[in-house]
Each structure stands twice: as structure tokens, then as C-alpha cells.
Amino acid sequence: MPAQRVLIVQQQAQPAQALTRHFRSRGDQVWEAWEIGQAEALFKQIKPHLILLDLHFPGEGWLEFLRRIQTADPKVKVILTNQVPDVQREMLAKSMGFNVFLRQPFQARWIEQALRRLQSVDVPTQPRRPPAVSSLPASQPPAVKVPVRLKITLPYLILALLFALASAYLVTQVVVESVQDRFFNQLVAAGRQTTDWMVREEDRLLATLRLIANTQGVAEAIQASDAEQLRQLTLPLAINNNEEVVEILDLQGVTVFSARRLPGAPRGEYTYSRADPFFSQQQFVQRVLRREQDARGDKFAAFVQTPWGDYFYISGPILDTQGQLSGVVLVGKSAASLVREMKLDTLSDTTLYTLSGSPIASTFPTFQHTLEPVLALEVLQTQDQASKSRPLNINGINYTELLGAWEARSGEDLGLLGVALPQAFLVRTSQITRLQVFLLITISILLVILVGIYLANLITRPLLRLVRATSQVAQGNLGVKVNVEGNDELSVLAHAFNAMIAGLQEGFIYRDLLGRTVSPEVREQLRQTFGSGNLRLEGQQAVATVLMSDIRGFTTLTEQADPARVMNWLNEYFDRLVPIVVKHGGVVNKFDGDAMLAFFGILPRMLSPKKSALAACQAAVEMITAIDELNRIREQRGDPPLITGIGINTGVVIAGGLGAKDRLHYTIIGDTVNTAQRLEALTRQLIKGTGALIGHATFTALEENQQQFTLEPLGLHSVKGKLERVMVYRLSAPTEIPQVEVTL
Numbered sequence: 026m027p028a029q030r031v032l033i034v035q036q037q038a039q040p041a042q043a044l045t046r047h048f049r050s051r052g053d054q055v056w057e058a059w060e061i062g063q064a065e066a067l068f069k070q071i072k073p074h075l076i077l078l079d080l081h082f083p084g085e086g087w088l089e090f091l092r093r094i095q096t097a098d099p100k101v102k103v104i105l106t107n108q109v110p111d112v113q114r115e116m117l118a119k120s121m122g123f124n125v126f127l128r129q130p131f132q133a134r135w136i137e138q139a140l141r142r143l144q145s146v147d148v149p150t151q152p153r154r155p156p157a158v159s160s161l162p163a164s165q166p167p168a169v170k171v172p173v174r175l176k177i178t179l180p181y182l183i184l185a186l187l188f189a190l191a192s193a194y195l196v197t198q199v200v201v202e203s204v205q206d207r208f209f210n211q212l213v214a215a216g217r218q219t220t221d222w223m224v225r226e227e228d229r230l231l232a233t234l235r236l237i238a239n240t241q242g243v244a245e246a247i248q249a250s251d252a253e254q255l256r257q258l259t260l261p262l263a264i265n266n267n268e269e270v271v272e273i274l275d276l277q278g279v280t281v282f283s284a285r286r287l288p289g290a291p292r293g294e295y296t297y298s299r300a301d302p303f304f305s306q307q308q309f310v311q312r313v314l315r316r317e318q319d320a321r322g323d324k325f326a327a328f329v330q331t332p333w334g335d336y337f338y339i340s341g342p343i344l345d346t347q348g349q350l351s352g353v354v355l356v357g358k359s360a361a362s363l364v365r366e367m368k369l370d371t372l373s374d375t376t377l378y379t380l381s382g383s384p385i386a387s388t389f390p391t392f393q394h395t396l397e398p399v400l401a402l403e404v405l406q407t408q409d410q411a412s413k414s415r416p417l418n419i420n421g422i423n424y425t426e427l428l429g430a431w432e433a434r435s436g437e438d439l440g441l442l443g444v445a446l447p448q449a450f451l452v453r454t455s456q457i458t459r460l461q462v463f464l465l466i467t468i469s470i471l472l473v474i475l476v477g478i479y480l481a482n483l484i485t486r487p488l489l490r491l492v493r494a495t496s497q498v499a500q501g502n503l504g505v506k507v508n509v510e511g512n513d514e515l516s517v518l519a520h521a522f523n524a525m526i527a528g529l530q531e532g533f534i535y536r537d538l539l540g541r542t543v544s545p546e547v548r549e550q551l552r553q554t555f556g557s558g559n560l561r562l563e564g565q566q567a568v569a570t571v572l573m574s575d576i577r578g579f580t581t582l583t584e585q586a587d588p589a590r591v592m593n594w595l596n597e598y599f600d601r602l603v604p605i606v607v608k609h610g611g612v613v614n615k616f617d618g619d620a621m622l623a624f625f626g627i628l629p630r631m632l633s634p635k636k637s638a639l640a641a642c643q644a645a646v647e648m649i650t651a652i653d654e655l656n657r658i659r660e661q662r663g664d665p666p667l668i669t670g671i672g673i674n675t676g677v678v679i680a681g682g683l684g685a686k687d688r689l690h691y692t693i694i695g696d697t698v699n700t701a702q703r704l705e706a707l708t709r710q711l712i713k714g715t716g717a718l719i720g721h722a723t724f725t726a727l728e729e730n731q732q733q734f735t736l737e738p739l740g741l742h743s744v745k746g747k748l749e750r751v752m753v754y755r756l757s758a759p760t761e762i763p764q765v766e767v768t769l
Contacts, residue, residue: 032073043131080107215373244351255282272355278305326433360386378441569626570637571701576619609644638726670708671717674701703744721752
């Protein structure tokens, strides 16, 4: 091959040197440029046959340079170089007809392969507009002529117009429907007001009960069965608070004094009685006599159907000066008074029902509308989720009644409460209008469904092809390709997918090699760094726990056996230790002969010192057990035991990439690592067999987890490189190892 003039345009010196050496070894004349302006000057001067241009020059100067050299010399050949895949820039270059790319590392076989591809690709003749689809190279994406956005929005725009016209017709037909919504809102508001009124009334009755119970002399009058004294003490309070019924009971539940105002009687006119045993068997009275308490206290409410009428009562204890129960006080109100006052407050007709649905009292005259047992049970079962309603016809007037539970202060259901409003002002739509609405909505929905199915098929067919291809790639098949059809964004996506597969095929080899030489966590860190375009792994400071293990006298062992056998020993040894470290969330950083360095608490995510120390100590205990088991197997085979020392320390480390730009090693450095190595060395002096030592920092970081291990203090020891002596503890498993899971 005759000598060529080669122009190499690179941002960095090292890649340029590799390219220069290769082309000069071929006998070519090579010129180098570090800027686009310098490259243009050399291009005009030397008129090169071949240009190698870095794809990562900032801005769009590299694109303008390609356009100008296309115009000046359409026969010039161009190879675009890059460090990491950049689909966007590659697509821009391909749209101009440049289809040969060379990625680092710039080794001889890759350079020659790029040159062979360059010979098989036609050189673009001129920088004019993109050619027609039929004349595009197979790898060049076509221009978008009919955007998918227009395909989707235009039909739905037409449908929206139809909906607007239909809405204009229907708005006058259905506007009256909102009147019904307002009616039900008003009904619900009335129901809430009734419930709130009942709560306030219960609180008022409780206030009267507390006044009577705390009145001086009431307890003594009960003990003396002095009804006259009780009348003088309680009657003023009942009159002032306009109470209907006050009952004072002794410890057997028999009335000592009773004051009852009959319905319709004027204020202050009561009938009095005593020695009535009616309340002695009432549950809410017995609970007070038994001194029970619920979440609200020692007061209880109940609805009671008595011989003198239906009443709502609240009961509470009467205590003497020593805090002993002397009797029970009941304050009550008739059901008729309750519904009458509810209506005055809420302006709605109210009815009280029993739990079975029978009416108790109502503001409707001669009310006889019982509730069906099924409806009553449904109201009680769904009271916390929703309210039930039913239609009523009272004296020719239609009402809607909202039903809910009638609850006491303790949450106990006393019965059912109905609130009713007349439907006189409701306006209902006609049957014809409802039919028209139904038909229009049905037709509109069918149109939307049909158009949606058509558009979905139009869009999803190529997407489904991409999905199937992606699934094959996920299963490891990198030989898949997607057929490109159409001229919209989906076709561009298919071209980009094919370009991505080409890059994956090349990068798969590197990823596979990398995955076998570093831990998965380090590989993920490298992936994120290369994906961001930053070649170096930035160092980060963290508090972590470092574990160092080493086999004692291993050099002597290697002198007694051939290298292949020693290698088998080490592989068998590390096959047992590495899974233990990984199981507890650690990362094996490196192997140095028979030594292993691991760290906890940095990757895959940061952990607290407490968690990293616990994980490292648990791993060390399991490692000791695994090594002992291995040594028993080795002794049966006649092999020497592998006595191992383990050192653990917790502290600040710096983790990151160490090395040059073209060769990095992810590692940790710092005094914490050095101290862990020194602790491992101390095991030779302080422990006869396999064992582990931890520093005081790890001992402190364990906190309450110290009890999970046997930690034997071995005193202060001097270690190399540190002026202060280090407190050392021997780590071993307790008699019974607690099963504790570490959340990483």
C-alpha cells in the first residue's frame, strides 16, 4: 500500500501518540493537531488522504470541520474516534455520511479493522441535504417527515371538536341535574348538624350530671336514704339546667330520689318518687356500680324504654369524701324532646329508630314508616363508610331520608337516626333527555375506542418489534437486529437500537473481562463513572470497617510444594472465605498472595459504623469456622494447616480509583487500613491458632451488638507506624451465636 498523508486531530496526547506510532510504522506521513482551527490550517496545507478526528471536541466545531472538508475534498477519508459510545454524535456524523468509528484502546488490530471498514464504505460526495430514504445507507436513519405527535393529536383533535359540539347541545339539558346534587349536599349537611347537636346535648347532660355528683351532701344523703335532702340539693340544679329527668340510685340500683317532668309540663313542675328497682338491672347502671371505665371515662349512656316513656339517659358515679362509691346519678331526656329540639336546630324532620328499625319518636305526626330489618342492618354495618337514604311520602309530600347510626359517647350504637328533607324543589330531567345523553355518550365512546385501537396498532407494532428484540438482548443475544420501516421517530429509534447493539457487541468482551477481575460493586462504580464520561473514580471519604486476613508462614509452605499445588491451595482457601464476606455485605478489595483485604460499609451503599462493624465481625467469626473446617479436611489429606490471622479496624478511609488514566485500581487507603494490617500481624504474638483481633474503634462501634460475640480484652499494644498504643480485643463466637440479621 503506498504511503498516505494522515492528519490526526485529538484532544489528548496519549491517544494521539498511539495513533501516530501505528501509522508511522506503516510508512505513512503523519501530522498532529490539538484544536479544530489548527486542523483546518493543516488540512489546507498538506491535503491529507486520511483524517482521524476525535468525536468529543466540545461544541459543534467538529461538525463544521467535517462539512468544510467534505466541500473542499469529497474524496478524503475520515475515521471518527471516541473514548466512550456517544449515540447522539455518532448519529449526527452518520447523517452526513461518515460511518466508520474507532474506539479506545487504539490497538493495531482495531485500527486496521477500521481501515478495512473505511475501504468498503462509499465516501460522501458533498454536504447537501440528506438524500431520499431509498438512497440512504443501511445504518443511516431517515429524516422525520410525519411526526408521531401529529399522528396521535390530529384524530383526537377532531374527536375533541365533536365532544365540544355535543357538550354545547347537552349543557342546557343536563344543567338541572346539579340541583339534585345540591339537595343531597344539603341533606348530608343536615345530618351532620343533627349528629353535632346530639354530641352537644350529651355534653350538656354530662355537665348537669357532674354538678349533681359533686354537690356537697349528696353522697351522705344517699347513704342516709334521705330523699328530701336529695330533692333540696338536686332540684335547683335540674330546674336551672331545664332537665327533664334526674334519678338518684343507691348501691343496689334502687332509686332513692327521682324527679321527672312529664312531656308538655311547664318548667319546674316535676313528679317525685323513690324505691323504684327498675334501673337495678340496666346494663349502663350496672357498669357504674361495678366502677368500670371505658376510653371516655366512668360515664355511660343508654336509650331506655321505661314504663313512663322512652328516654335517653347518662349515668355516672357519686363518690363520698374518701372516694368510695355511694350511689349513681342519672340525667335523662325523652326521645320526643330530643327530636323536637333537633328539628328546631337543624330545620329538618328527625326520627329516632330502634336497632331493629321500629320508630321511637319523630317530628312527623303519626309517623308509622318502619325500617326494613335488612336496611337497618346495612346502615349499621356501613356507618363508617357511607350513609344510606330512602324515599318517604308523608301526607302526599315526597321526602328523602338520610339514615345513620345513633351513637352514645362510648361509640355504642343506641339506635338509628333519620334526617329528612322534602323534595318539592327538585327538578328532574326527562326520560328523553336521559336517552339522548346515553346515546351520544355511547357513540362517542365507541368512536374513541375505534380510533384508539387503530392508532395503538399503528404505533405499537414497531414498538413490539423493539420490545421483542430488547428481550432477546436481555437474554444475551447480541446478534438481533430490528427491521426499519417508516419515516417517523420510531424508525429513528430502530436505527439507534441497531447502533446500540453494535456498541454492545464490542463492549461485551471488555465487560466480561472486567467482571472477572473486580468485584460486582467495583464494576458498578466503574460503569457509572464511564457512563458519565469521567474516566477517573473520584475519591470519597467514609467511615468503614476494614478486614485483613493473612496465612501465617505461607512463604515456608510455598517452598515445600510446587507452584501449581500452592495455587490450588489458595483457590480452595479463598473459595470458602470470599462468599462469607459477600454474604455479610462486604467487598473483597484485593488479594495479595495469601493475604486478603476487604471492607464493609462503602459499596454498594454507605452504612453506619455500627452496621459495618457488626457485619465485619460476623464475617470474621464465620471465616474462623470455615478455616477450621478446611484445616480438618487438609489434615485428612496430609496437607499442612493454613493458620490464619484476621485483623479488623473501623475508621475513616478514602475510597476511589488509584493509578493512571489508562489503568485504575479501586481501593481504600488511610490509617484505618494500616491499623487493620498491624492488628492482623499481632495475631502471630497473641493467638496460637486461627483467630481474629479487633481494635478499640471497632469495639466501640459495635455498641449493644458486643453481646453477640466473645470479646476478650488483651490490653494495650504498640503497632508499627503509630505512636499511641492500641487497645486490642480477641474476637470469637459465643457459646450460642444469636441469629441476628443485619440490614444493609
